[in-house]
Amino acid sequence: MALPPTAPELRGSGIQFTFEYLGSVPVLAALHDMTPDLRPLVVKECINMIAGEIGIIPVQETNAIIKLFVGTPEVANHRIDLNISTKALTIIYADPKNKERLNRLIARHNIELVSFAAQGSEETNTSDMFGYVAKKRNETDRRCHIFRFKDVQRVMHTIDDAIRLATLEIAMPPPILPTSGRVEDLVEISSMQGREADSLTKFNLVLVQIASHPVVELFVLPFFSKERAV
Secondary structure, X not given: OOOOOOHHHHHOOOEEEEEEEEEEEEEOOOHHHOOOOXXXXXXXXXXXXXXXXXXXXXXXXXXXXXXXXXXXXXXXXXXXXXXXXXOEEEEEEOOOOOOOOOOOEEEEEEHHHEEEEEEOOOOOOOOOEEEEEEEOOOOOOEEEEEEEOOOHHXXXXXXXXXXXXXXXXXXXXXXXXXXXXXHHHHOOOEOOOOOOOOOOOOOOOEEEEEOOEEEEEOOOXXXXXXXXXX
């Protein structure tokens, strides 16, 4: 697998975006306990809940089934910097209107604890929003964090690249010789149709398309420890 051109940055200090952090919604169940079809619906519902609370879209009744998996939305609605690297997704307060909080850490999600990302939909006027589900290490607080940005695709591709690179770094043992080990033998990008990841891979990364809207399923599930799945 060819490395993305952004690999040096992602492996180093990371790539930073500045946009609106709208808020977060507690996710009450682990992603591996949900069906593949349900995961993107939960994220999209979280996007709709936050957008409705802020007034971007009309408030909608939460789907009765999805309601079982989500908690009460917490609105933020301020500017942040999101730094994406192979180590973590880091949210930094960047709204100049509150100088006391400027440059303060809001959250840092280790890359292996980021489990799912999805874009909003044109049908609900939320296509310029996206959310990812993550939890902090050694904590049970699992949340879907919602953002708004004009170039959602670029951000999601950057997150995808960071996960791919992190997967390679963790799954691949240190080579004895510079030429030992083929990337293709160590990592397999599997699909939602049921193909299993290569047995040498400790992590499974899945890219899926739901309808016409891209969904990136960043399953960083150690096969030997399913309990760590977020």
